[in-house]
Amino acid sequence: MDIQLEKLNLIKWLTDIDEPSVIARFIALKNEQQQDWWDEIGEDERAEIDEGLAQADRGEVFSHEEVMAKYEKWRSK
Template sequence: MNTQILNKKLELIQWLSTLEDKSIIEKLLKFRQEETKDWWESISDEERKSIEKGISQADDKNLKSHSEARKIYEKYL
């Protein structure tokens, strides 16, 4: 593991072990809980439908080449 990351982890562990502020602890727990949620649950119904449509199109071999996709979405890139 990268030594720099390991040092930062140890620094956080040390800080956390001395932390007395309950509100910060609660925020950290909430952050951890949010990070472990499945992203699928946090997107809108419209986004889910769009993804499912794309998967269905791919399953049906209804795909566009990269160059065709670039032409279609060029104005957004």
């Protein structure tokens, strides 16, 4: 897929739309994309993420192989 060509095709298609409700839906989609997911999550979730980052900074991490070995019994189902 040529993304630039697809964008140009969308622009051309959009310029031909005369229905206000369709335009309003595109505006809503544009506004959704501008929102930061961090602002959408709760304080508890932010605290968990911050703790995970702090653990990583302290080197308290597991390799991919360690995690896969630990949960192998569930992977095989």
